[in-house]
Amino acid sequence: MNTSLPPAEELALVDRELARLDAHRAQLLLRRDWLVRVLDAQRAAPVPPVPPVPPALPAAAAPRPWPAPEATPRSTQNVLLTLGGMLLTVAALVFTLVSWGTMGIGGRSAVLAVVTSAALFAPVVLLRRGLVSTAESVAVLGLVLTVLDAYALHRVALPETGGLGYTAAASAILAGAWAAYGSALSRLRTPLPAAVVAAQLPLTLGVLAADGALTAFAWAALGTAALDVAAVVWVKALPVRVTAGVGAAGLGGWALLAGLGLSLTSPLEALPLLLACAAVLLFLAVRHAPSALASAVVAGLAGIAAAGGLLRAGVPEAWIVPAYALCALVLAGATAWHRGPWAGPRTEPVKLPGLRDGLAWAGAGVLGLATLWALPPAVFGLLDPRVRSTEIWSGAHPERTLTDYPATASLVLLMVTAALVVVPRLWTRGAALVLGWALLVGLPVAFGLSYGASLAVLLGATAAALVVAVRPAPVARGLDGSAEVLAWLGFGCGLASGLAAVAPALDSRAATFAVLGVLAALFGAVALLGGGVRRTVAACAGVLAVAGLVGAGAAAGGLSEPVTGLLLLVVPAGTAGLGAWLRRRPESVAVEATGAAVGLFGLGLTLDRPALLALALALGGVVAAATAVRPERRPVASWVAAVLFLLATWVRLTVWEVTTPEAYTLPVTVPALVVGVLRRRRDPEASSWTAYGPGLAATLVPSLFAAWADPHGTRPLLLGLGSLAVTLLGARFRLQAPLLLGGSVLALVGLHELAPYVVQAVGALPRWLPPALAGLLLLAVGATYEQRLRDARRLRERLGRMR
Template sequence: MNTPLPPADELVLVDRELARLDARRTELLARRAWLIQALYAPVRAMTPPPPGTGMVADSTPRSAQNVLLTLGGTLLTIAAVAFTLVSWGSMGIGGRAAVLLVVTSAAVASPVALLRKGLVSTAESVAALGLVLMILDAYALHRVALAGTDGLGYTAVASAVLAGAWTAYGSALPRLRIPLPAAVVAAQLPLPLGALAAGSGPTAFAWAALVTAAADAAAVLWARPTAVRITAATGATALGGWSLLTGVWLSLSSPWSGAPLLLAGAALTLYVAWRRPGLAVAASVLAGLSAVTALGGLLRSALPSDWTVPGYVLCGLALAWLWRADGTRDAPGTTAKTAWLPRGVRQGLAAAGTGVVALGGLWALPPAAVGLLGPVARTTDVWSGEHAEPQLTSYPATAALVLLVSAAALAAVPRLWARCGALAAVWALLTALPVSLDLPYATTLVLQLLTTAAALWLAVRPGPLTRGLRQRGATDAAAEQSSGPVPPPLPGPGTPWAGWAPLRPPTRATVVEPRTALGWCAYAGGLASAVSAVALALDVRGATFASLGLLLGLFTGVAVLGEGARRVVSACAAVLTATGLVLAVAAAAGFEDHWTAVALLLVPAATAAVGARTRTGPTALAVEITGACAGLLALGIAASRPAFLALALALGGVIAAATAVRPERRRFASWTAAVLFLLATWVRLAVSDVTTPEAYTLPVTVPALVVGFLRRRRDREASSWTAYGPGLAATLVPSLVAAWVDPHWVRPLLLGVAALGVTLLGARFRLQALLVLGGGALALDGLHELAPYVVQVVDALPRWLPPALAGLLLLAVGATYEQRLRDARRLRERLGRMR
């Protein structure tokens, strides 16, 4: 029987079928368009061109008309300018006045008649010519009748007159599009030019520009023609920006002169933001920055210089607080409180205030950077008792206050990003306090250790940091429940979709858990403070031991109580801290380097014991790897004394052998133990000046091979490397090293014969270890024997022959590259099939 699908699965099937139908419809429409083109293209090709033309027209009559009118108006304008500037002086006063009056009157009056006849484009061209002639009339009037007047003042008055005349002209003839924007352009000049003509300073000019920008803003808000609004907006942006920049400059040099200008500009932009929601955010940001600059400048003039930045930060905080004070909402599902500021305005003002606070926080970071990195950039010897000279002594101590205020402001915002920022600000404050307050050495170290402990504790228990955060889960669920009723599903039984496979439901975006994000923020600060505290503690011996011991306990606690990656990192940090503690104990006890290396092997031994206890998991593996790195450090320290290097290698082999008892580490640890034991043997032989290493290695090789043979009999799946590899390497490698430095022929001959026998046995019984080790030893032994003859031959050959032979070899290899790859792959497969 047919069973109905769940509504979600059936909806997926319906959507899939609709998408298939849409794709088919698109395909059919494309085919239809191609068929139409194929059917009617020959008909269009046979259609003759329009009468009187030999080609198809590539422009419309309207565009051709506009081009002709534009060219005609431009030529008439050029002619008028040339007449005014060049031919003006050859006529008398009466003639000049008559020509200007007649031409200008005709150009201004002609659009009226042209508009009545419907010739709008022609009227536009003639009206543009009339506007240009009016400008020339003003110029001519100044040259003839008012030559003694000031040029700037006359231009200001003439601009005002022309702006009024063009406004009236454009209002009387609303079908003309040029006069009103031209009037707006002319209106930009009267007040700024009048201020310059009056000999006023930059303050008066800025005020004139701001008043003009206010008039432009009024045109933007209330004018109807789009061209007028665009022209006014451009003028308002240019003049308003100039006035605000002047206000910023005055706020730095003369705050009481720049503050009113900035506040007036802020009020103007805020009004525009209020009336135009599309510009609300950008205009409110500009208004907020202007207000903060004005008020911060006034505070700067009244406060000491160290309080300059805190003054600006306080102004920014007051501005940013508008979002919280005016934008508080009720619980989900209820009506939001009425805000007296629009949302866009509040967003812009809050963004401006937040930006100012962020800049103040950046200004306060240098003391934190010095407090963190200063001890790392050491200038004194370890345990010398001397301390580095204090840095940034002249930096204002109010930087700590800025960090404190920033942390408090961010903590009040119930958002995850703000809480993380507050945590970072608190950590920066604690790190910067020793620098800002010039605290003594002991207090600085204690403060850093306390900061580390607090940060690591919060990394393990970030619960207190999440209090008050808004959780999105409940809000989203409420929104989904209140979004409306769910549409009923399509009929289930008997539907054609019953047998279709449902698609995978859409997945939600990954959301970062607040505990995780805050825990990692605290943990990062704790690690940084721990490194700085260790570097600072190296000045004094007792402080070093106290700091390392405390940090070892802290990291161990985080490794035990923590979760996830923080647990793994803390375990590794605990191992590194223990390594540093062992080095400090060895240095305090006066150990020589080789005894220090032996003491360092306690770290990998301890990590192996911890790994054996925890057995599995990423923490155990990370701890053992970190302990192995400490063991490598011990081997490097012991390298200066080969005898102790052999001892360290042997002890490392013992630790690896003990680790190999565990099933999950057996393979890798057993190989490591064998290698370490072999290296210890070889180093011991080299230290003892043994010239016949076979006397010491063969007694080890023979029992090892017997044990391997017996294991292979019990376990046919055992690898030849595990059974025979350590025993063969114990003799072949030391013998090969001895053969390379042996001037006689007996040892190389015996080694070659033995290696050949091992190679043949490996090929006969398909044993990979015997074939590889025997073949490698045989090749190296033969190379050693042929080396003197090769050198003699090379010396006897011409200098050009080796490069030529190398080139031929490369060509041959390149020509048979694919074949060589197949051969190498085949050889690798054969070796891989061996045991």
Template sequence: MEHVPSPAEELALLDRELAQLDARRASLLTRRAWLVSALQPQAPDAPRWHTPPVGHGWAPGQSWSAAPRAAKPSGPPRSAQNVLLTLGGLLLTVAAIAFTLVSWGSMGIGGRSAVLALVTVAALAAPAVLLRRKLAATAEALAALALVLTLLDVYAVHAVAAPDADGLTFTAVASAVLAALWAAYGLALGKLHLPLPAAVFFVQWPLLLGAWAAGAPAIVVGWALLVTAVVDGAIALWGKGLGVRVTAGIGLAVMGSAALLTGLGESLTADGPLGAVLPGALLLTAAVAALAGAWRAPNGYAQVGGVVAGLAAVAAVGGVLRATVPGTWHVPVYLLCGLALLSVVRAPLPRGAGRGVLGAAGAVVAGALLWAVPPVAAVLLGPVELVAEVWAGAPDGFRGALGESMRWSESAAAPVVLAVVAGLLGAAYRWWPSLVRVAAPLVTPGATARAAAGAGALALGWGTLLLAAATLGVPYPVAVALETVLVAGLLLVAVRGAEASSAGPAGAAGGGRSAVAVTALVAAVGGAVRVGLLSLAAEAATYAVFGALVVLFAGAALRTRAVVEQAVLAVAAVVWGTVLTGCAARSLELAPHEAAPLLLVVPAVTVLLGARLRLHPVALPVELTGALGALVAVGLAVPDAPFLALVLALCGVLAAGAAVRPERRPAAGYVAAVLFVAATWVRLAASEVSAPEAYTLPVTVPALVVGVLRRRKDPEASSWTAYGPGLAATLLPSLAVAWTDPDWVRPLLLGVATLVITLLGARYRLQALLLLGGAVLALDTLHELAPYVVQVAGALPRWLPPALAGLLLLAVGATYEQRLRDARRLKDLLGRMR
């Protein structure tokens, strides 16, 4: 037999094991502390460490943690040393500036020159001595002081020796001298980190300030910026030290950007092709320099260089060509230049630089598409204005239906831009394998990229045709017919694409077809909405368009086998049919409440279609869409009570028809009962019936008899199904009338009846009787007691209700757990009822 220790023995065993684990953990932590302290830098005169024996103690009576603490170096940490040196250098710098600016005038020219020269030479010489004594931090601090002193020397020379010299010219020359001085000083004292970055900083200014001082034109300033940027790029590639390369990189970014912006600005403002040649030369030189740097730079920086080179080349060539065409066609010119960059896939460029050039091409294409967005948005959203003027008459042309906010003459080139990009994406989608082979040295296109190309080509092609019709100003009937045909074509693409993607092999091709199918489906639905809005200008066009849309979407839904696509198409067909019935009501000049019954034609069709489809996945979306149409009909009938009662009753008939099917019975049955009861109430209210029981009891009694028979046949049937509709048919209207009845007879009779129903529900464990009867009884009682409660509340002191509420909350809080258990028991009890 296996021995099982007693709880006391097991507890003692666990305590011993935990004590051993704690001891082992303490030993490891102590060892770790010693190792960390041993690895810290030590002062030259610090004692050497000796590896202690592995165990729990370093020496008798001394732990490992105490030993490292006792032997830790006592010198100040390096961070404190840096703070002290920085503060010292800062104070000396402030003193030097104060001396130069404040005490300068109290000395003669000789004294001033001697003092500055002496201090500067001392500050420059001291770092060499300090470096030999291995005091690098102190040497860096004095080098920083020397840098400030050299700047003060320049100020002193300008103030004393050359006070009449031009400030910009003097600063340019001084920057060149300081750059040479600090470059030589940094190369001589290679261990200092400050001089060479300072020299790079001074390099930025001589050419720029010199051109500015000479009053040179903007293009010359651009060349000065470009030359400076090229120097920065060379330093960033081959410079010594991280500080030098970072400083040069910042200078390259700033000066290079300024040079490119200067060249671009001059190119865009040129009066003709000849005027754009010089800015183009500047931009082309910048492109060559950026590409040369990208050739030698690491991969990430190479891509940036490739992007800059590509954009600069497009700006250079496009700027010259732009000056030869009208202003409307400027963007297509730049677009064609950007597309020419795609030839880089054949050039022997490094991978990073080639990717950057391709990125520049993509940026140009994206910019051109962004330029075409406003006219496309005007075409897509323009027909929304027709909702406020339904059947006001066909406009003079397509543009008349889109509003007058857009200047279409200035957007004549937008369809060309869309067509070019759409053709490019379509070609990439069509010849994808060849494109992959050609572009493989630079990029590795994936399936997602092909899907995006196909989807983009389809969407842009659709937008091209719409925008072309607007810019050409085609007649209104032609525009309506064209857009309807486009919707049909998109549906065809969607259906065939879905079939091909489901039947074809998986992979890039299958993913591309699927994306094209989804895009075509979305565009078809959007195009249908758009052409539907466009057709609202004329009555005949409205019937023709929505009739065609119903046929097209229904036919596409029958043709496709993809479940999601089929559901979307079927739902859209139901929506178009509902709109068509609404148009019929408008043609018949029916009031909104009179048109409500007519709108129930489509929901009736969806109920019949659901009975035909049964468990098909499309059945439920179609029926729910029809139910939304019925909800619209109910909303239209609200202003007229008799029509509202009629519509509610008809909706109840439709719900009852759906409840015949077993899969819809649980939900549709309840909905039908509620609709019938609501229709009864509304009808009684519309007829101003003061005694609704005379009409509801003849319904309640046979309904309860049917419920009893149902329960006898099926004891498991819910009491809500058997008795709920019959009881609600009388109790709820009687309650509504009792709340407005000043007499006491009806409330009394209703209270007695609901009390009996509640007791029967509790006796026979019938949930419907208990809850429905109890709720009506509570509301009826509340109505009868409300006046007395108001009187009592008015007689009580105002502080008493808050006090009672506080006591109630305290009591509930104190017995919260018990109340929670009671609520759970009540819930379980109700759940066990039928």
């Protein structure tokens, strides 16, 4: 609204108006409450006088609204009824246990009969009046009283009866009575679940009362669980189904565990029990879809345990795991091949994938556990031994860590591999590939093969895996777009087993050459026939195998480590030639880099022999220079060649005990200046600092330091002449780098030559003369300061126009 009042006054007006409205609302609420009470009391009493209307309350005294209720009427009712039922139950217990002995037999019977009958009959009347919650509470009291009646009957009339037997019979009678009572009063929710709870006791307690064995108790538990399953399937009431499901899970699970335990000690006794458990679970899976998968999995495990227990009793210990694996394979295979419908007795034929999948998962789970049991030979075949305990080429073989492992582990891997191959899935083919390779790798450990046979098996596993890496199509038959995955799995397995064959091959000279030669051939074939990144990795692995052959050949010839390092330069030379043949293929870079790494390792072996190190560096420079002929390698290879040649020169000079610094710096300066001249010809705009600065500094700076420490005059004279020539060339061609570097060095050399005379002259002069000369110099500089600034500016501009 629009007013002409100031904001503060308008706010006060609004607050007063709101307070007035609240007061008026409070008056109306009071009037409404009176009218409601009048209407409720019209039939019971005369109309009360009309109360006076209270005056309007001021704004400050306006009534506050009542807080909202924190509990609903229904929840309040439930709490009251629950408390009432609990108190009555406690009272009945106290009466039965404490006050029972103070009454005669007639009185006791009359009290129990009257109270129990009243508690059970009262819900009928209450339900007719619509008081469902009250009827539920009274019905619970009646059920508790029936339990007390049974207890009282045992204490008074049947004291000689055994407690377990009487409890079993009483629980059966109570379960039937409560079920009939709950069925008659279907609106009550408690009696039927209570009947289910009571029905869990008769069979199990009866077996205990008869001193039955563990097997009998397990059968009793299973029978009770079967009744619970029937209730879950056929009863519609949710509370009953939930209660029965809990009972079935508890007692049925106990019966299953008992059967599994018996299958390890008494398989014939456990067989019918486990099969019965499986039958109950399969019935539940067929008729109750939500639990089909879980029920089928447990049923499959029970069936495998039953059949495997029989086989376990008739086979040696080493064949126990294969026996269970065979049972699991049969189950998984049968469910995998079956694709027909499952039909219920009252329904149309429908497919139950949960049942089929559950049985398949049960078989697969057991096969997975058997596979884990069978893998240690393969693991130790790859990793044992990796730390040598004998000398290389000694002919002695370290003992294996894993011994006396059952050879049947290979049979388990074979069965699982065969099962996975027939399933047209990517993951099954990949797992079959890896397990088949693991089978081959583990054969030497599982069967304790000889040294030569073990190496042959490892190389065979490597070859088979690399064949898959090159030609994965047969393994990927029936799968779309999955060959490349499978190819990588085969390549990884081949790399692992190939590397595993190298370590034991070092026990024998002949084995070393044989294994490295086979690996070089295999990885070379993959590099030629494979594709993508696998070709590159295989080529690098082949280069390393060739390098190993070169090193082994040098060791076999009795050559020293420095000479062996010199021979290893054959590898980078070969990879450089191979890179030239491959030209711009992606794998050429990796191959040449691997060869360079081998060459660097060879250089490291020659460090103890400086003469051979110089030769090796020179040979490496030749290889790099030859590589620099190729346009795509020139930027890197040319610098590598220059560095290697320079290092070779320096090492050779060190061997010759040359200490003159110019002998080390001139081999750097001359090529650097040549490169600078070529650079300036190709790019006239290039700076002289970039073209000539590094080369000139490489010689002038070390020579300057040497000249300052040289007591003779030959080096300063030659350095002065050289720096003078560089300065004049810089001035002639207007180049900054030669002019400034040459001039600076020339000035420092001159200062070095004049320094002794200056010191001598200063020592002969009076002590007052140097301060006086310094003062005259400052006066002269100050008088011509402006002119000196203009001269310095002109010199800077001239230098700035130079390159």
